Amino acid sequence: MNPPGTETPAFYAGIDGGGSSTRVLIASEDGSVAGQGHAGPCNPNSVGIQAAAGAVAEAFAAAWNATGFSHTAGRSAHPGANRIAAAFFGIAGFTAFPHRAELQHQLGSLPWLAGARVEVDNDLRIAWAGALGGNPGVVVIAGTGSAAYGRTHDGRSDRCGGGGPLLDDGGSGAWLAAQALRAALRESDGRGPTTALTAAALSFFHAETVLEIAGRVASGAIDRAALARFAATVLNQAEAGDTEAQRIAQAGAEQLAELADAVRRKLLPEGPLAVSLTGGLSSVSSYTKRFQQAAGNRMPGAKFLPARYSPLAGAIALAAHLGGARHPRALIDAADRLAPLGTG
Amino acid sequence: MNPPGTETPAFYAGIDGGGSSTRVLIASEDGSVAGQGHAGPCNPNSVGIQAAAGAVAEAFAAAWNATGFSHTAGRSAHPGANRIAAAFFGIAGFTAFPHRAELQHQLGSLPWLAGARVEVDNDLRIAWAGALGGNPGVVVIAGTGSAAYGRTHDGRSDRCGGGGPLLDDGGSGAWLAAQALRAALRESDGRGPTTALTAAALSFFHAETVLEIAGRVASGAIDRAALARFAATVLNQAEAGDTEAQRIAQAGAEQLAELADAVRRKLLPEGPLAVSLTGGLSSVSSYTKRFQQAAGNRMPGAKFLPARYSPLAGAIALAAHLGGARHPRALIDAADRLAPLGTG
Numbered sequence: 001m002n003p004p005g006t007e008t009p010a011f012y013a014g015i016d017g018g019g020s021s022t023r024v025l026i027a028s029e030d031g032s033v034a035g036q037g038h039a040g041p042c043n044p045n046s047v048g049i050q051a052a053a054g055a056v057a058e059a060f061a062a063a064w065n066a067t068g069f070s071h072t073a074g075r076s077a078h079p080g081a082n083r084i085a086a087a088f089f090g091i092a093g094f095t096a097f098p099h100r101a102e103l104q105h106q107l108g109s110l111p112w113l114a115g116a117r118v119e120v121d122n123d124l125r126i127a128w129a130g131a132l133g134g135n136p137g138v139v140v141i142a143g144t145g146s147a148a149y150g151r152t153h154d155g156r157s158d159r160c161g162g163g164g165p166l167l168d169d170g171g172s173g174a175w176l177a178a179q180a181l182r183a184a185l186r187e188s189d190g191r192g193p194t195t196a197l198t199a200a201a202l203s204f205f206h207a208e209t210v211l212e213i214a215g216r217v218a219s220g221a222i223d224r225a226a227l228a229r230f231a232a233t234v235l236n237q238a239e240a241g242d243t244e245a246q247r248i249a250q251a252g253a254e255q256l257a258e259l260a261d262a263v264r265r266k267l268l269p270e271g272p273l274a275v276s277l278t279g280g281l282s283s284v285s286s287y288t289k290r291f292q293q294a295a296g297n298r299m300p301g302a303k304f305l306p307a308r309y310s311p312l313a314g315a316i317a318l319a320a321h322l323g324g325a326r327h328p329r330a331l332i333d334a335a336d337r338l339a340p341l342g343t344g
Numbered sequence: 345m346n347p348p349g350t351e352t353p354a355f356y357a358g359i360d361g362g363g364s365s366t367r368v369l370i371a372s373e374d375g376s377v378a379g380q381g382h383a384g385p386c387n388p389n390s391v392g393i394q395a396a397a398g399a400v401a402e403a404f405a406a407a408w409n410a411t412g413f414s415h416t417a418g419r420s421a422h423p424g425a426n427r428i429a430a431a432f433f434g435i436a437g438f439t440a441f442p443h444r445a446e447l448q449h450q451l452g453s454l455p456w457l458a459g460a461r462v463e464v465d466n467d468l469r470i471a472w473a474g475a476l477g478g479n480p481g482v483v484v485i486a487g488t489g490s491a492a493y494g495r496t497h498d499g500r501s502d503r504c505g506g507g508g509p510l511l512d513d514g515g516s517g518a519w520l521a522a523q524a525l526r527a528a529l530r531e532s533d534g535r536g537p538t539t540a541l542t543a544a545a546l547s548f549f550h551a552e553t554v555l556e557i558a559g560r561v562a563s564g565a566i567d568r569a570a571l572a573r574f575a576a577t578v579l580n581q582a583e584a585g586d587t588e589a590q591r592i593a594q595a596g597a598e599q600l601a602e603l604a605d606a607v608r609r610k611l612l613p614e615g616p617l618a619v620s621l622t623g624g625l626s627s628v629s630s631y632t633k634r635f636q637q638a639a640g641n642r643m644p645g646a647k648f649l650p651a652r653y654s655p656l657a658g659a660i661a662l663a664a665h666l667g668g669a670r671h672p673r674a675l676i677d678a679a680d681r682l683a684p685l686g687t688g
Contacts (some may be wrong), residue, residue, distance in 0.1 A: 045559035093562075098557035160533040163555065164562035166510055167526045182511045189504040190606040211507065217388030218437075218508035262534040278367035 012323055012331055013063070013087035013113070013212030014315030016126060017042030017056055019144065020225050021256050023339070024059040025083065025312050026067055029320070029327050043093040044103055045113070047073075052091070053106040057180035086323025088118040088315045090126030097157065117322050123311060124149035124245025127278055130314025131307035137274030138263045140256050140291070143229040146172035148259035150267045160262045161229050165224050165247070171291075173228030174282055181217070182233040183244040184210040184253040186232060195244035196237050204230050228280075235284050253290035259319070261298040273299060278307035278341075314341035345668065353377075354429035356667055357407070357457070358659030358677060360470060361386030361400055361404035361435040364569050367657050367683070368403040370411055370428065373664070373671050375678030387437040387445055397450040404423025430461040430667025432659045434470030439503065461666050467655060468493035468503050471622055474685070475651035477663070478583070479523050479604025481618030482607045482633070483651070484600050486625040492603035494611045498582060502604045509568050514599030517572030517625055524578040525561070527588040540581050548574050572624075579601040579628050586667075593638040596632035605642040617643060622651035622685075636688035656683035 016023045022042040027034040033264045044052035067083040083125035089107055097103060100120075108118040125176045128139040138150035146169050147162030165174045184201045186192025186209045198210060205215045205222065216222045237245035260275055275295060281287050292304050309317070309332065316335035320328040353372045358365045366386040371378040383403035388396035413426040413467040431450055441447060444464075452462040472493045474485040482494035490513050491506030509518045509535055528545045532537025532554045542554060549566065551557045560566045581589035619639060625631050636648050637665065653661070660679035 039514055044565075072490060095560055096553065096559040098552075098556060159532075162531040163526065163558040166522050166561055167558050178510050182507065184509040185512055187520055189502075190610050191504060191602055208442075209440065212442060214507040215437055215440040216512050219387075219390040246502040258535055266663050 001024055002293045004293060006090055008082070010323065010325065011082065012062070012083035012316055012319040012325060013057060013084050013116075013127070014312050014317075014319050014335060015059070015089040015091075016123060016310075016312045017052065017091040018123060019046065019092045021041040022026045022055040022059045023312050024056070024063040025316055025335055025339055026063045027316055027334045027338070028329050029085075029325050031327075031330040031337075034334055034338055035063040035065055035066030035068075036338055037064070037066065042091060043327070044099070045093040045285045049097075049099055049103050049106070051224065053103065055281075056089070056107060057110060058096060067078040075251040077267035084112055084116045085325070086319045087113055087119075088126065088322055089118070089120040090311060090318075091120060091122040091313050093151040094122040095124075097208035106220055113308055115183060119318070122149075122159070124162070125151075125157070126314040126316065126318060127214060127317050130311045131276040131278040132274055132305065134314075134317055135274060136267075137276065137305075138260045139278055140260045140295075142171055142173070142277060142287075142291075144173050144225055144258055145169045146175065146256060146259065147265045147281075149255075150263040150291075151335050152267055156267055158263050158266045159333075171252035171259070172279075174224050175255075176225045176252050176281075177230035177235045178217075179248040179251070180245065181210065181232065185214060185249065194242060196240070196242040196344075197234065197245055200233050201230065202261055204233055231283065232284065235281075235287050239286050239313030249287060252296075253287065253294045256291050256299045257294035257298050260295050260302075263329045264299055264302075273302045274305050275299070275302045275327070276305045276307050278311075282307060307341055309336050310339045310341045313341075347488035349639055352426070353665065354669065355411075356428065356660055356662050356663040356669060357404070357460075358470070358656050358661075358679060359400060359403070359431065359433040359451075360467060360654075360656045360659055361396065362467060363387045363436045366399040366403045367656050369409040369660055369665065369683055371660055371675050371678040371682065372406045373429075373669050373675050375671075375674040375681075377411055378678055378682055379407040379411060379412075380410070380682055381409030384434060388435070388441045388443070389434075389437040393441075393443055393450070397447065398520070401454060402450060404454055404456055415628050416486070416625055421550075428456055428460045429470060429541075429669070430663045431457055432470065432658050432662035432666055433462070433464040434655060434662075434667060435464060436467045438464065438466040439468075445578075459672035463662070463666055466493075467501070468506070469495075469501070469653040470658040470662060472658065473662050474653040474655045475620040475622040476649065478489055478651045478658075480612070480660055481620065481649070482604050482612075483620045483622055484604045484621040485495050486600055486621060486631075486635075487542075487623030488569055490511045490518050490519065490600060490603065490623075492576070492600075492606040492607045496611055498574075500611060502607050503609045505602050505603045507588065509516065509571075515596035515603070516623075517575035518568050519599075520596050521571045521574035522561075523592040523595070524574065524581075524589065525554065525557060529558060530586075537588060540586040541578065541589055542583070543576065544577050544581055548577055563622045575625060576628065584639050592635060593631060594638075597638045600635050601638035601642050604639050604646075608643055608646075617646045618649050619643070619646045620651050622650045626651060630684075651685055653680050654683045654685045
């Protein structure tokens with residue numbers, strides 16, 4: 001052990017392995033040195049265990065190279081030099097992945113992590129850690145998909161939602177867009193009322209008919225992420241007064257509130273509750289307002305907090321906690337500078 | 345022209361180009377000689393124009409070979425010998441396909457069809473022609489997907505639904521299954537009531553958790569057709585008294601009735617209306633009953649007829665009509681023997 005005051009600062013790694021991209025952040029405890037790396041999708045249920053682990057390895061290599069550290073990673077470097085003390089992985093779909101143990105083993109065996117403390121959990125956990133700064137409460141994620149995750153003072157946790165675009169994901173971007181296209185389809189074939197969403201959809205997707213858009217959705221030519229990008233337009237149409245868009249926005253907000261409430265009932269049936277909305281749609285103020293109103297009706301004592309940090313900064317915070325970082329605040333601030341909220 | 349009584353019988357081709365398979369049937373006007381051929385999926389929105397046209401060509405070649413005719417097809421054979429007089433194509437997704445004219449041209453140029461009269465339309469048209477025997481009315485298709493199609497005495501037609509599993513398809517097999525998995529997800533995470541559908545789903549899909557099934561649906565490991573096969577179980581659970589399954593079956597039947605009613609309002613707002621339910625789910629009597637009740641509430645004058653022929657026999661009937669067949673009844677009976685209802 002080095003004499004006090006001369007220790008090489010420890011490094012921590014946060015990993016956000018999402019459904020469409022993987023991000024790795026390596027930050028020093030004192031906030032002075034760090035690297036970031038990106039790679040492709042990471043949900044092992046969608047891409048398989050090898051591609052998921054491969055995406056993490058690719059992003060990790062890029063992050064490590066960006067730090068400027070020697071290529072000799074882990075224990076093979078001289079003791080204590082540029083060593084990653086702890087890493088926290090938030091992996092999309094991890095909870096539902098049948099081969100969790102195998103994936104966990106592969107991630108823990110990455111060369112840069114030799115000797116490090118490593119924990120792997122689902123990406124809801126890092127979203128929670130980022131949004132609520134690690135404090136007890138419930139986070140609702142409204143991005144391409146939707147889900148809620150809560151955690152108590154004593155480390156109990158529970159989740160809700162996230163069943164994917166066909167089965168669940170109420171209130172998410174893909175869901176809002178799908179509902180809007182459904183309303184346009186129903187207008188087009190006489191089942192539903194007229195709506196400004198039809199013209200909006202034709203323009204957004206550069207199509208001549210709504211059925212053509214539906215065909216492209218069915219074939220995957222418009223994928224889930226591309227679909228979700230239409231959600232902002234749907235929420236704008238609600239703001240502009242379209243009745244169908246308003247109905248959809250309201251139903252989405254109610255479903256997000258339902259997610260939060262289900263987690264609350266399981267975890268924190270009594271006492272004050274912190275609730276935070278995060279993900280891409282949390283930046284749309286009209287939608288956040290609808291959510292807070294719907295959630296307030298279900299949970300009168302809830303206190304709404306804006307999300308503080310990105311999921312990637314949340315992962316770093318959890319890594320710092322895992323490794324017993326001496327200066328976690330400097331570390332999280334470094335992570336927040338490198339991966340601010342809204343870029344995740 | 346041959347003297348009367350000595351004509352070589354004319355042949356007709358019916359083509360059912362569906363989302364999961366392509367079937368071609370060649371039948372002689374007197375019902376004595378015919379061949380069938382199969383190939384893969386045909387919806388050009390999903391598989392592209394080349395694969396769709398390729399599937400038709402493959403199925404056509406197999407059907408032609410099965411007839412035992414010379415390989416020299418069309419005009420190149422001696423005049424009048426084993427010539428296809430007319431062909432009718434029902435192609436899934438045709439209405440919404442942006443390159444309709446090109447596909448139409450490719451299909452009409454198949455070597456076996458030289459000199460034949462050819463028409464291409466969507467597969468709803470052949471389902472209607474089969475189910476209602478070419479008589480005016482509305483057919484509701486409840487298979488993997490759902491849609492309705494109607495046609496009047498004077499040849500006006502309209503369609504409704506069929507927007508695909510993510511956006512539409514209410515009351516279809518994939519929809520019933522998705523709703524059931526959604527109910528199971530909602531039970532599992534505390535949002536919804538307990539339901540027998542959870543145990544039924546875990547057993548049907550050989551899974552340990554509903555989230556695991558959701559992951560497999562999201563990744564496509566359980567595709568739309570595999571999902572739809574769970575629908576019979578859902579309807580059985582409704583019969584057995586499960587409240588959630590009953591709610592889903594009822595909502596599905598209402599949506600099918602809504603499809604029929606929307607087509608009726610556009611096409612046949614007055615007068616008697618024949619309505620037929622076809623597709624895989626029409627064989628489940630409890631579901632047909634729910635549909636008839638829901639449709640009867642919306643359309644008090646409707647007369648419900650069981651589906652008469654398969655879509656493939658419907659395609660042959662339309663080909664016979666197109667080619668002015670002398671003995672369409674013998675032809676359709678031949679088609680019905682080779683492609684009975686329930687095998688489509």
